[in-house]
Amino acid sequence: MEKKISGVQIECRHGDITNQDDCDAVVNAANARLETGGGVAGAIHRAAGPELAKEARPLAPIKPGDAVITKAYRLPNKYVIHCLGPVYGNDKPEDKLLADCYSNALNLAEGNQVKSIAFPAISTGVFGYPIQEAASVAFDTILKMAPTLKSVKKIVFVLHSIQDLEVHEKVLEEEFKNF
């Protein structure tokens, strides 16, 4: 599914975040230490190679809502933007912290002349954020920011399962009615 707002294309696709060769930057659902781990962080560090952890180490630890940028090494992108999502039910207020991840990542993308960026569904794995609520926070933040973006022209949501893709498509459709 593709939508356009203020010249910014927003797309949901089924896939793997390490495979997005049409995007300048990919976002990592990172841990505070910016190390490899399970889920997205494990996949990104495995695909990028050990140089990624080496560059990221001095930037850690990061706090919920923070974003930092590194090169992407063996990934087919220029940059990885590492975001620490909130742990649902623990880091509060979780909706603001999750929105901060998306806005901080987009601000870093803008500052680095990124034209296209791919996000995973931050916090919806091990961190337990319900997928529909998380999608709503993500799209609300992005649709509000879209008119301010100058460099970023394409934002892709990469969903690991068909169910998560369907939820995101439905929420994006709904959110669009509010803009």
Ligand code: ADP
């Ligand atoms: P968090 O710790 O922020 O919850 P996770 O990595 O555990 O992050 O999961 C975030 C989301 O990314 C989950 O919905 C999970 O299903 C999904 N996911 C896991 N691996 C991948 C991948 N390789 N590409 C895209 N999405 C993925």
